[in-house]
Amino acid sequence: MLPLSRPPHRPNAAWRTWRGLLESRELILIAATVLVTLLAGLINRDFLAGSNLRFMLLNSVVLGLVALGQTLVIITKGIDLSVAPVLGLGAVVSGLLATRDGLPLWGAVLLVLAIGAVLGLINGALVSSISIPPIIVTLGTYSLYGGLIFLYSNGDQVNSVPDSYAQFGNGVLASWFPVPIPILVLLVIMLAVWFLLGHLPFGRNILAVGNNPAAAHHAGVPVKYTLTSAYVIAGTLAALAGLVYVCYTGSATATTGTGDHFELQSIATVLIGGTAVAGGRGSVFGTVLGSTFLSVILTALVFLHVPAIWYSAGEGLMILLAVTSSSLRRSSSTGRAA
């Protein structure tokens, strides 16, 4: 006779849903963002002023765009360090062409999209066709693309942009709809990536490749094509982020992107947003919420007169918290993690 044992504790459905909500990274991020905003607003009323809220959102757009591309790459178990110089190249090339040669804005958009796609294609081809580990490929192209910026700019820097560009970076679409254009751009692209990942065969292929490339291959997923596309999208979004950067700030130098360590910042944002570095799953909304949260925290620290140097430490602690909480949860549900 089998030994009698107590049936395992089965939480009821309602509790599980509630628990699932509590553990949803998106909700945690929204709650944390609201909480920080309210707390900072209690201490300093100016924090809640419309202009400041607008500033915080605008400030998160560039990082959000880069991180969206990085999300797709990390879902495939890859990593893209070259997003920082790609961003810089997009900013410097479009900025210099605009001021020197009067390149119209639509031309700049097409140009940066093309630049980003080509540079991303080089990354993707090296990763998928020659099977070089992504971290090595993008480490190499990081130096390579960084050099390209310098070759192109030859030491010149962008100090101002034409009005149409500044309008794109700071203005609103129409006076009755006072949402800054970059935020609309981010929202549109976020929805596009979300739709791509969750509702198109291509997105399922990305998830499948990240989960198990061998199984994906046997199931008929075009592994190489899928991998390459992820890097192309990451490059394209990074270059577009560069255009937004130069339009928003009105300046760009040869170290734009690499100087601010956008490669590390974007990885941090993706991790805080709840995407697993082990690949196979990820959250598009989490990434954007993560970049908003980082922007709000940074501004709150400034308002509370915390020296800005501690921002980086806070970001590091948030990454640790974000990844260890999910890894502890994983190991508690499946026993000892391998």
Next chain:
Amino acid sequence: MTRTLQEAPAAARRPRIGGWELALGVLLLVQLLVFSLAVPGFFDGVSGLLNVTTNFLPFGLVALGLVPVILTGGIDLSVGAVAGFSAVLMAVLWKHFGLNLGVAVPLALLAGGLLGALNGLLITRTRTEPLIITLATSFVFNSVTTALAGAEPPSGFPDSFNALGTGALGGVPYQLILFAALAIVISLLITRTRFGRSVVMVGYNRDATRYSGINVDRTVLGVYVISGVMAALAGVVLAAYYSAVRSDMGDILLLTALTMVVLGGINIFGGEGSVLGAVLAVLLLGFLRQGLLIAGFSDMVTTMVTGAILLVAITAKNLLSTPGAFTRRMKERFSRPSTAPPEQLTK
């Protein structure tokens, strides 16, 4: 990473051939010859040539420390932050606490080891990817360093200390002596000790290592301590080279040192590679950079060439690593994809 059965014999043959190290050595000689003949001012006597190494050996020290880490299949993104922290700590202990540099330097190295241990503990306790942990800790270390350095970081160390960065003993720079000694120590550690064998085993097959009774966590902890101490040493040497410290002085170290290790033939997934390869790659890239700079190319062009060389070298290595791999790849490329799955994907 899953290893295929076909890979095992090739890996077992590797130490006897050392083809990659040979190729790097030949390239290094060719490069020195070409620069000496073609670039006026590059070859200025043997001691002049040796003196060029002081410009890049701090990168080499970091690379040496990264070798054991990458052999275990890990990575340490915090080396730059640790180097900056240790250098600033040393300078602050010397300037504001009146400690002798003979005491401050060992304390800075100890601090580097402790930060490395923190990385190792976080990685082994939380079972999280080293990439994430060291990315996060580098952010934290950077903040602490900036706070520690204050608005005006100390500078103007005594000449006896600065000699570590710029001085030479009988024509051989102190930096080179230090680098050579540590390269030998780490090489012996990897090839001749129980710890070193377990480092390579962990990288080759973590589960098999655990089943054979080796304490994987302790091994992993050890390599991050080594990496921390070496990064701290690089920071101290940089401080002596510039006779000044800055909180962001370590930022430049990471990507170049990582490039050196990878170019040295150390498999980024662990389990394969030699210290000799890393040393040759350090000299190859270092002299390349200095040669191009002396020839009048800008810093960014040399960076670009470094990146291109890394990609070309790894592509060549991948294509040539196993006999017949290139032709198999071509066959696979031009045959119907449904007939043969890519070899690297088979379990």
